[in-house]
Amino acid sequence: MKLDIKPTLNGQSPFYPLSEIKEIWQEKFEPNxxxxxxxxxxxxxxxxxxxxxxxxxxxxxxxxxxxxxxxxHTGQFLPVLN
Known part of the structure; x- marks a missing residue:
């Protein structure tokens, strides 16, 4: 028996791939x-x-x-979310 516990929303995963998240945040980094x-x-x-x-x-x-x-490199870190 196979148990599929991956959540879906309208047939698609509700999570963004890590590569897309990195691209979104790379433009938002600031000093300090x-x-x-x-x-x-x-x-x-x-x-x-x-x-x-x-x-x-x-x-x-x-x-x-x-x-x-x-x-x-910006691919080595992500922003800290509060």
Whole structure:
């Protein structure tokens, strides 16, 4: 027996694919805001980072608590939703 528990809305999934969510949010990043890291740099660092300044090619200089500064591509983080 197969149990299909995937929710649907009018025959389609009500969830957006992660790739579409990233595209929507990439345009909304601003300096001095916190973002959620999709992959942490070490087991001892936080899973959030503070955006410091934008660079070319959708990259940002960020500060990660208990790690320090890093350069990340916008595909490596998402906004923190309150």
């Amino acid at each position: 805001t916190w973002v959620k890291l999709l992959d942490v740099p070490s087991a001892y660092s936080f899973d959030e980072a503070l955006l410091l300044c934008g660079l070319e090619d959708d990259r940002w200089v960020v500060w990660i608590p208990d790690h320090g500064e890093a350069v990340l």
